[in-house]
Amino acid sequence: MSLANRYSAGEHRFGMVIDIDKCTGCGGCTVACMSENNVGVLYDETDKIRSITWMRVYQVDNGKPFPETQVAFFPRPCLHCEGSHGHHTPCVSVCPATATDYDPQTGIVSQIPTRCIGCRYCVGACPYHARYFNWFDTPWPAGLERPLNPAVAPRMRGVVEKCTFCYHRYQRAKNKAFLGGGKVEEMDYQTACTEACPSGAITFGDLKNPNHKVAQLAQSPECFRLLERLGTNNKVYYRTTREWVRRLADNYLKDEKPGQVAAS
Amino acid sequence: MDDSKFWPQGVTRCKPGAFIAWMVVCLGLLGWAGLSAFLCIFKGLNQTNMNDYFAFGVWIVVDLAIIALGAGAFFTGFMTYVLRRDELKNIINAAVIIGFICYSGAILMLGIDIGQPARGWFGFWHANVHSMLTEVMFCITTYLIVLIVEFIPLILENRQINKVPDLAFFAHHLHRIMIVFAATGTFLSFFHQGSLGGMFGVLYARPFAYRAGIVIWPWTFFLFILSAIASGPSFTTLIVMLTEKVSGRKLTTHKVKMLMGKISAYLLSFYLVLKIADTLYWANVTLPKMGVTFGDLYAGGPYGTYLVWLELGLFGVVPALLLLQRRVRESYGLMALAMVLNCCGAVMNRFVFTIQPLAIPVLPFEKFVGYLPSWQEWGISAGVIAYGLIVFSLAYRYLPVFPQEVELNKG
Amino acid sequence: MLPIVFEWHWDVGHFVFMGLFYLALGIIGGGLALAFKATMQDLCSGKDPHEHGHH
């Protein structure tokens, strides 16, 4: 199916292509994201299952013995799933309070922390662990509240948060384009992680716009999506030439080969 | 201190001292729950051992379990008022009280379980009607209103309260139109029992929970309804039996209990046939499409296939076969045992659907994460049980719950 | 939640869901009102509440 037809009607479908063969796992994207989106730091961040990391970089290895071992990294933002029929994002469809929504124009899965009741149903629904619950009040000790970005409201305890593809940047770009009388161009709207990546492993843009680089790259047969078979129909494409990395991106039966299995 | 003038007409109850002692024990548990609730609300849910992998913990298991077991209220109500099985009138009061306890207890628990209790009502205010959880919230709350309406006449029938003419009239008139409430309750309860199942069945990105279905309802929707109405009557009967044992008084005829057992038996058998079919379809069709095998899902952590045998075998087929036999139902002890197994099956089923799907990693490079509830979580869970014990004990002591009690304990 | 608040796009799902919800609430409210009204009537007519016999 052609790239644009994978998604429902709507002007844009913002998405990413992440080149795993370029990612060096430096964490630049994660930190840039946290500073852009006011993600706080708890005093104990080693409790990873309660730590908030919108853009998490997973380290994986091929499981082979020395010296055939290799590691690779999966940077994992929110993948902004669309689901297979209409806007049936795993998390959006389950939120009882409409605190998360699928924007039909951009394909971005939004999150409204001030509306979230903290039931965590969406956390359970997301297979990517892209959703995080604020188990704690984030401490902002003296002074550390100063670098907070005014474009993004810091969250309170007891709500769920996640990557929004830096939606505030899109709004800013739209405002700017509106005032300038132009359109939002490819480079006007880029996420913080994309800008930060020193290897240029992340490409961001509109998957529906054939002029955008992301739309061109995502067509490559080397591109695939995480857990594509579940039918989440997300918008973050990964790319690698390494078979073992690709195999780790989805579940396969023993006799199946990646790339030859259709999404369910 | 003599409270006998509040007792129902013509019955005796235990001495106030013993009752107070029992209440103190329950209040102790409630105190534990109170402290836990205080900590969870003022310090946040970091007081629990839940985390981003185990977004749901023991609370949700208890919630789902007691709502399933509380289904005795709606189904007995349905049989009594809508299908006019008059012999069930002898147990309907108990069923309503248990239903009330389970539903109100579940809602209290959910109030602490959500991260923003003050925003709990946003589920109504900003309802997302596509969410099974929204349906659950609406139906549970509305059904709780129904249960309260059903419970009110019973309270008003207390010997002293009934002396007030306004209230006596009101109770009488509520009774007259109880069929309307019972029917509404049946409708509401039917849907939310189903939606609770649907909540997990729709998680299409969680292979362990996901089930195919029809239109918007996954098979779990129907299975949850069935398992709830199969175990609910058993649970109601068990509570009555327990009360009989504790009080040493006969409260209903064995015939009534046998009828409840029979209802359970048929429903449970029907449920099991469908459940086993569903499991086979899921294991052989649904899962392979997602690239997973049945074995994969039981390979890691403490969750082995023994859980399946336990849930469907010991807690499923065994009680179904037992209850189907008249001889078993005729035996007080054997029927009780079968009903206990049946209830365990429902609880187990709820556990399997809440905890296990979260424990099993979906991303191939994710790891199994363990979870054991904290003392605060146990505290709240115990508190809900204590709350139930208190309400039921008070109701039994002061309200004419069992119409046959006077008759059965003559001489 | 209230029909007067238009904060989302109302689709068929909303009509069905909210329709059923308000129907259920209406039945419960109506039933209660009915019982209430009957009570008031009985009170005015000065009947003895314990005449009805047992239910």
Place this chain on the structure above:
Amino acid sequence: MNWDRRAFVKFAVGAVVGLHASPLVPKLMDDSAIWTQNWNWVPNPEDGALAFANTVNPATGTGVKVCVIAGRLKGERLIRVEGNPEHPTSKGGVVPADASALQNLYYDDFRVKTPLILDQRTGMHVEASWEQALDLVAGKLAELHKAGQAHTVAALGTEAKTLDGELLSRFMAAYGSPNTSFNVSAADTLAMAGWAMTGDENLGFDLLGANYVISFGTPLLEGFGSPVAVRKAFAAWRKDFKRTGTLVQVEPRASVTASQADQWLACKPGTEGAVALGLCQVLIQEGLYDRSIAGAALGFEDGDKGMGFKTLLAKNYSPGQVAQISGVPVETLITVAKAFAKEPKAVAVCGPGNGGEPGRLLDFMAVLALNALKGNLGKPGGLVARQPLGLKPLGEATAYRGDKPRLDGLGTAKRPLGASDHLSLAKGALAGAPYKVNLALVAGGNPAYASPQAGVVRDFLKSVPFVVAITPYLDESSSMAQVVLPCGTFLESWGDSLTPYGGAVSEYGLHKPLIKAYDMVKSQGDVILALAAKLGGAVAQALPFAGAEAALKARTAGLGELAKLAKKSYVVQEKPAYGNLSFKTPSGKLEFFSMNLHNLAVKLTGEGGMGKVLKAMGVTAEGSAALMPHYEPPAALARAGHGRLVLAAVSSLRTPRGDQPITPYMIKVLDGDTLANNDQLVVEMNPQTAHDLHLYEGDLVKVTSTAGSTEARVHLFAGAAPGMVFMPVGLGHYASQNAYTYRRGGNYNQVAEATADPLSGLPTWGLTPVAVSKA
């Protein structure tokens, strides 16, 4: 109307219905909805106009843009550090240390906000005015000077060639002490190797121009030079899903570089140099080497100095022998060497070790030899010599004129070559030979934590009666100081940075105050200059600047107007200076046999004693081989075995190197394989090695060396070489002011043992024999 029961009930019902019909209910619901969203302890950042300012992060060499927001009520504040796409080498993009720099800037508890003076009675630091603090320090210095004890003052700086380093050196020389030390780095080793073989100390690797790169044990993708700039080259080899460049990594662990490389040669620890020599031998035996320069180089063929490099290789470094030494198979050596020779733009890279150590000089020389044989000297994609930028000196050269020997033994027969380092200074001072230190000036860094064998430097600082720290942070070193003088981070002060390690083009980065986060904080240069002014005399004369800005103005006079330069924040040469290297060696040729080294040894002892000198310098090879690239087994390996494992470092861009404190965000992004639950350090071991020691995943172990020990959890990683244990660097801070970094893991520098590198004499701490036992 009578208020009977019925009327009341009617009224109540009416009221309830009426209220529900009014807007009161929705209004109250709305209000309470808003109320539930107010969490007054969640900060509400003030909005304002945004602006961007350029600067260069000296810790990473990244050109960055800093976002400044002008709030109406609370004034200006910095909110973000982003990459600067216009910076010619880093071209946008940041690493964690850049993106989280504001956390160190703004962390009040961790910052030195005013001068602090230790109250002897309470043992606590007390706030003081600049006047008081400077008077106290200057008074102490003047007193020592008057007593003829000027040489007993030691200064521990960070980088020698930056503005701050030069100011410190001039200050100390003019004041009258030879004891100034700086952090050692691979740049020192590369400068020595270049000086020994080409006569040029400013060599760089043209990674961007190359399409075949062999990296010898350097963490190319984990912290080499400017990490962002290196990634730009790496990204170019992988542009648009095409592989246009080949990367080969030689090292004993499946690191990020090894995994991202097209080929990983897993070698035994410390044998990377031998692999380079093995490749040299293949080039020669296959006739694939450059004959015009390498073939004509001094010491290539046998000659009057003895055996030539060619013979040495053939004799000791045949593929078979190298395979024996390194564990890299013969066929692999041959294929890689052939591919390297075939590719027109190929370069071999040496650099810092994973622990940030300066590398082994002999290995560097082997890598230079490989490049020379490849014939890539001065060529695009090869080894190039950087053109100097033309920074002006700060005045007439000032050197220590006294007769007291240096405490670190630099310049003596024991250590003829080499750069200064804190550890040797500390060791010398602790030994008291020939004298003890009375006052230590810690300028800018945190040697008590970050120096190799940090425990020794900490003991040294403890032993010094009067310690002055000029630092932005309340860290391990400043907590030991009698006087702490606050200086700014790069975001709030004047200063500069030079070409990152291995850069192919000369770079100059300039940072200026972008914000006044704390009123009393000054640039480090300002503090040194103010101290000089207070002291007066020769010191003031040697440093005749009003402040750091003025000093920078003088220094950059050749680079244009300071204001313009500061706005742009960098000067970077457009492209590498290609063209053959002009060899500034004594022979005027490339030298495999280093005349510079030879002459130095001769100068110290005369021709006859040369062997002895070289022995003292740790070189075991005999004859001409001693002054040629060759392989010396690392001393640490000899003591490993017998149940001991070899400890090596794991470098990562999620942990800082050297002096820079780790930030809260960096701690946060460490995964469980680096910092386990409850802030436990994690060490990696090969599953087989762990099995032999009866250790399992997650076991708590004690890793002990002669230098120190730390506790850690075992993580089994198949990519770790057997017989080794790998430990992350940059953790284990013990200064309690920083609640985010305090006691997070253990400090590699406390366990790693520093030994003198043969020939260079620099401390190196990449491999340490350790005992690993269950804790």
